[in-house]
Amino acid sequence: MNMKKIFLCIAVLAIMISCKKTSYVAKFDKLPQERAAEQISLVSSTLTGSANGWIATLPTQAGGGYGFYMSFDNAGNVMMYGDMTAASSSTSVASYYRVKQDLGTELVFDTYNYIAMLDDPNAAILGGASKVGYSSDIEFTFDRIVGDSIVFIGKKYRQPFKMVKATAAQKASYLAGGYKTAIDKFTTTMATIKNPYIELGSGAQLAKIGVAVNTTNNLTLGKRIDLSGLAADGKVLSGTGKYSFRLDGADILGDGILVNGVRLVRILFKDATTLAFYDAKGTEYIIKSNPAPLTPLASLFGFPNTYPYKKITIPATGLPAGVNSEFTAVYNQMIALFTASGRTVSSTTFTLTSNSQFTIAIAYASTSPFTATANYGYTRNGDIITLDNNPISTSDNNWTTRAVQIKPLADYMLTGPFKIDWAASSSPGVPNLGGLYRTGNLGSFIYGTL
Known part of the structure; x- marks a missing residue:
């Protein structure tokens, strides 16, 4: 009986074995070496297969963002332009590259080029940090191919290195020096837009957002775009991004x-x-000009070092042009009195020298240079400064000895309180000006450079 059971089990096993599927395919039907070779071939043929080359972008970890035009050949040569300097955007450089297998398929730039410039440890080359440059890679791991784009990731600093196939027209422009021309046009246009801003939102939610584009290679500030403004409810709106130049503008x-x-x-x-910003949906936001910065000057003007401004200066050339203020006649009267006495004024400054002292200093000369200085006590409430009525002349006593010449200005200082605000000029090229407005007559205000 036991033998029958044994034979029965053998028979069942035989039937099961005869029914085993023979269509099983291993999860990896090729050796790792074969798969690696195929991916190397894919990346290599993609890079060399773009007849018009590639437009590339690369943010650095420590610095800003950068743009390139590149062309790869089958002999391991790469030619490129970069947007770091006037020379790199107009003069091509050739170097070697490899596509190899490590932990993944890698694109390696073997010799010095504009990519390597971002990794240069010599700060004198581009302004990067000692030993690490801009914390940027020269070895990149293949990530993906999407349509006309190929994407790599920096091996050490993990920044995305993205390339898009160029058109024949784009290639021709790069080769003819068009990249430098485009960069110059962009920077010149931005420089002519005084206090640039864009409008975001609509209706009650409409907000003016100030625009600052830093075109330098400064490690901490360069090749970045800063946006800031106030929402309708007073909330601060801000954002920062790295960018690279392109033939028709810039990519964030x-x-x-x-x-x-x-x-x-x-x-x-x-x-x-x-120039205009565009969002991910293609909506357009024109960059406009504002007579004065969007941030209230009172938020930037004060005595502690945390404030960027604490002084208004009228230089030797006189009051800035293009400003309409009743103070102009007052100041010019003082200048005329100095001139009549055989003296010339080289500058006048209005300075918060402490949290309670406001100083006026008039630099003038006859045969020798002198300064007439008076210190006023003051109180501040928000954007309003109220001066004491009795200024204290300093030990040089020149404020007293030149009292006749100074009288128009001294009398004007008693007409406050004064409101801190920007002063606008209608003349092109005049920088942003600071103003101290008489609260009783806003058409009358001290103004000068900050």
Whole structure:
């Protein structure tokens, strides 16, 4: 009986074995070496297969963002332009590259080029930090191919190195020096827009957002776009992003800049003279000019060092042009009195020298230079400064000896209180000006450079 059971088990096993599927395919049907070789071939053929080359972008970990044009050949040569300097954007450099296998498929730049410049430990080359440059890579791990784009990730600093196939027209422009021309046009246009801003939102939620584009290679500030403004409810709106230049503007790298619910991804020329931001959906936001900065001067003007401004200066050239204020006649009367006495005024400054002392200093000369100085006590309430009526002359006593010449200004200082605010000029090229407005007559205000 036991033998029958044994034979029965053998028979069942035989039947099961005869029914085993023979269509099983291993999860990896190729050796690792074969798969690696195929991916190397894919990356290599993709890089060399773009007849018009590639437009690339690379944010650095420590610095800003940078743009490139590159062309790869089958002999391991790469030619490129970069947007770091006038020379790099107009003069191509050739170097070697490799596509190899390590922990993944890697693109390696073997010899010095504009990519390597960002990794240069010599601060004199581009302004990077000692030993680490801009904390940027020369070895990149292949990540993916999407449409006309190929994406790598920096091996050490993990920054995305993205390339998009160039068109024949773009290639021709890069090779003809068009990159430098485009960068110069962008920087010149931005420089002519006084206090640039964009408008985001609509209706009651409309907000003016100030725009600052830093075109330098400064490690901590350069190649970055800063946006800041106030929402309708007074909430501060701000955002910062790294960017790279392109032939028609600039790309904001990474995920763009999110401000007031809008994600801005690039700046392009709307026409020959107008720049505009564009969001991820293609909506346009024209960069406009404002007579004065959007941030109230009272928020920036004060005695502690945390304030960027604490002095208003009228230089030797006189009051800035293009400003309409009743103070102009007062100041010019003082200058005329000095001139009549055989003396010339080289500057006048209005300075918060402490949290309670406001100082006026008039630098003048006859045969020798002198300074007439008076210190006023003051109190401040928000953006309003109230001066004491009795200024204290300093030990040089020149405020007293030049009392006749100074009288128009001295009398004017008794007409406060004064409101701290920006002063606008209608003349192109005049920088942002600071003003002290008489609260009783806002058409009359001291003004000068900050």
